Amino acid sequence: LVAALAVSLLADALASPHEVAEAGDPPRLATTAELGGSERYLTYVSTDKPIYREGESVRVRAVLLHAFNRKPYPAWAQAQLQVLGPKGDSVFNTQVQLQEGILGFAWPIPEGTAGGEHIVKVEFPWAGMAPAERKIEIRAYRPPRLNAQIVFGRDGYGPGDMVAATLHVERAEGGIPAGAKVTAIARVDGSELPQVTGSVDAGGDCVVSFALPKSIERGEGTLAMVIEDGGVVETESKTIPILVSTVDIAFYPEGGDLIAGLPNRVYLEARTPAQKPADLEGVIVDEDGRTVAEVKTEHEGRGRFTFTPKRGERYQLKINKPSGISRMFALPEIKPTGAVIQSVDDVTQAGAPVRLRIASSEREPVTLTLSQREIELASVALRGGQLVERSLCVPPEVAGTLIATVWDLDGRPLAERLVFRRPSRAIDVKVTASKKT
Incomplete structure (x- = not known):
């Protein structure tokens, strides 16, 4: 499955x-000639990790294999390796020799390199092979001046509850930033709640409270607390543990569309608002509420079912387990032919x-x-x-x-x-x- x-x-x-x-x-269908011929080779580029910071080395490996039998490129070849910055400008350029279909290279990230998405691009301008690329992320890093931590008063909150959060903060070099201004900014389901301000006491704590909306659909909440200690500004954030009964459902008809009058097999994937797999059981019902298929996820929130839809009818998924999810999930539109x-x-x-x-x-x-x-x-x-x-x-x-x-x-x-x-x-x-x- x-x-x-x-x-x-x-x-x-x-x-x-x-x-x-x-x-x-x-x-x-595109022709073989349009795609580079029957003896073309394709390149796969990989790096040792996806995220870097300045001072580290990006280790690049590329393999050049036959498009069909996957044999390595048999001859010597010179490759052009380039790193493109977030604005598309070239920040590094060199030539690397391909040996037995493999090349490897390490690029030390210099200080002052702009953060953001970079692209490692491998080309073969003298051999005529298609280029290949791999995206990496370079993140600017500086040691925090303030060490902060947020602790919520409860493990979970529901719609309309009052949230209490305690911020504890200390200076990295030692000492308590007593009197530092704290601004608490909470967001729930993409909407910002009224800001709350406070200050750090002599023990390094600041307690804030705010009310959650009475109607919460997805339960995606974050709390950011901005600390202003003289000229030093640091932000500490944490996910608000909101408890709501909802899931995200995606339907994938096996052949691409749901066709009336034919047995259609449909795959589905269920995830929580935090994009974690969600296991469920339910039924597919028509407009009159009649059950036409049973649904049960089997592995990591994934499952499948088969049913024969009728022309002009609309179908929905009704979730029975876990309980408490009243929302109905509409299937894709039924096509007549x-x-x-x-x-x-x-x-x-x-x-x-x-x-x-x-x-x-x-x-x-x-x-x-x-x-x-x-x-x-x-x-x-x-x-x-x-x-x-x-x-x-x-x-x-x-x-x-x-x-x-x-x-x-x-x-x-x-x-x-x-x-x-x-x-x-x-x-x-x-x-x-x-x-x-």
């Missing part, structure tokens, strides 16, 4: 770029055929294709109508992400999803500690 949902979530992001068309023309596609296997095993179920609302023939990037691996013509199962055989060496698409007679895609086929070869990695602990 996890693998199937991961494939489904990536469908919108990864499936579309292989289709190109002029304005008004039906989509078509189209096609659905389902993967029989969550993951296709190495060397096995790819098994798919297809149905279309019209009687006209449709074509099912299986491709990897722009290369079509297999296709089969089908009659429109009820759900049928087909197995597509592809060469045993084909592995990874494959694109399954249903096309109409005019060459327009009706439904599409990604499937994953395991590689026939694997690398086993074993890590052994040098000492017993």
